[in-house]
Amino acid sequence: MDMPVLEVACSLIGWLSLYLLFCCTFPHRGAEWNCRLVTLTHGVLIVLLTAYVVFIDGPWPFTHAGTENTDLQVFSLAVCLGYFFFDLSWCVCYRTEGPVMMAHHTASILGILLALFTGVSGCETCGVIFGSEITNPLLQSRWFLRQLGLYEGLLGDAVDLLFILLFATVRVGVGTVMFYCELTSPRTLMIMKLGGVVMYLLAWVFMVDIARFGYKKSRAKYKQWMENHQLSGINTENLLQTKSH
Numbered sequence: 001m002d003m004p005v006l007e008v009a010c011s012l013i014g015w016l017s018l019y020l021l022f023c024c025t026f027p028h029r030g031a032e033w034n035c036r037l038v039t040l041t042h043g044v045l046i047v048l049l050t051a052y053v054v055f056i057d058g059p060w061p062f063t064h065a066g067t068e069n070t071d072l073q074v075f076s077l078a079v080c081l082g083y084f085f086f087d088l089s090w091c092v093c094y095r096t097e098g099p100v101m102m103a104h105h106t107a108s109i110l111g112i113l114l115a116l117f118t119g120v121s122g123c124e125t126c127g128v129i130f131g132s133e134i135t136n137p138l139l140q141s142r143w144f145l146r147q148l149g150l151y152e153g154l155l156g157d158a159v160d161l162l163f164i165l166l167f168a169t170v171r172v173g174v175g176t177v178m179f180y181c182e183l184t185s186p187r188t189l190m191i192m193k194l195g196g197v198v199m200y201l202l203a204w205v206f207m208v209d210i211a212r213f214g215y216k217k218s219r220a221k222y223k224q225w226m227e228n229h230q231l232s233g234i235n236t237e238n239l240l241q242t243k244s245h
Contacts, residue, residue, distance in 0.1 A: 004078045004116060011082020015042065019086070033147065035090050036140050042083045043136035049076050050130035054123070061127035061178065066187025069115065069122030076126050081112045104202050108132070111195045121192045124182055128199060131171050131178070138163040157221075164214050172207050175200065 015038055022034035054061060057072050069077075088105045091097045097105075108129075115125040142159050145151040179200045182188050 007078035008082050011079045012085050015083050015086040040140040043133050046080050047133050050126045053126045059123050061124040062181045065124045065182045065185035073122030077112050084109045107198050131175050135166045
């Protein structure tokens with residue numbers, strides 16, 4: 001199957017055009033705000049698209065890893081690849097991301113390119129994209145909540161909790177099963193298996209960082225709760241003493 005250069009180019013132009021549209025619509029916001037709007041849009045779109053590919057159109061990636069790409073898989077990969085080209089270029093231009101995230105973007109681009117060039121492994125690549133991007137809308141929502149001053153509270157806690165649970169269960173839990181199926185599949189090319197190793201290791205790097213964040217936030221919340229509880233007890237005691245006098 002030939003590399004769908006035109007589809008990738010149209011995807012890149014589309015995401016760039018959307019970014020420019022957001023810049024014109026929100027001129028008072030910074031470049032990162034508008035880029036994250038594009039990222040949020042891509043996250044929602046690609047999750048819906050790959051969910052249809054994986055769960056409805058098929059074939060099932062856990063049993064058909066390494067099979068020939070379908071037209072819908074190619075389209076989904078082209079849409080995602082165009083976005084990653086845009087986002088990687090933006091990150092390089094504005095220098096907003098660290099080495100781990102840049103490595104993730106690069107590995108994602110190479111993995112999609114391999115699936116498109118070889119014409120196989122589209123089903124598991126779409127599955128990996130679904131698992132990787134399902135937490136992205138929550139990540140972007142967290143950033144927007146912080147910018148709007150709405151993060152500190154129940155809504156911010158709910159977003160963080162759902163993000164951690166989804167990442168642990170889908171990206172790491174289900175991702176481990178997917179990784180095993182890819183490694184043991186006789187149809188999967190060795191280079192795709194090596195790419196799977198890289199993506200799986202990066203997922204665990206992110207998981208360690210997220211676990212540290214979750215621990216620190218839980219500890220801070222517990223400490224705050226204890227202080228409020230002690231303060232409430234002191235206030236109640238002072239009130240009772242005042243009434244007794």
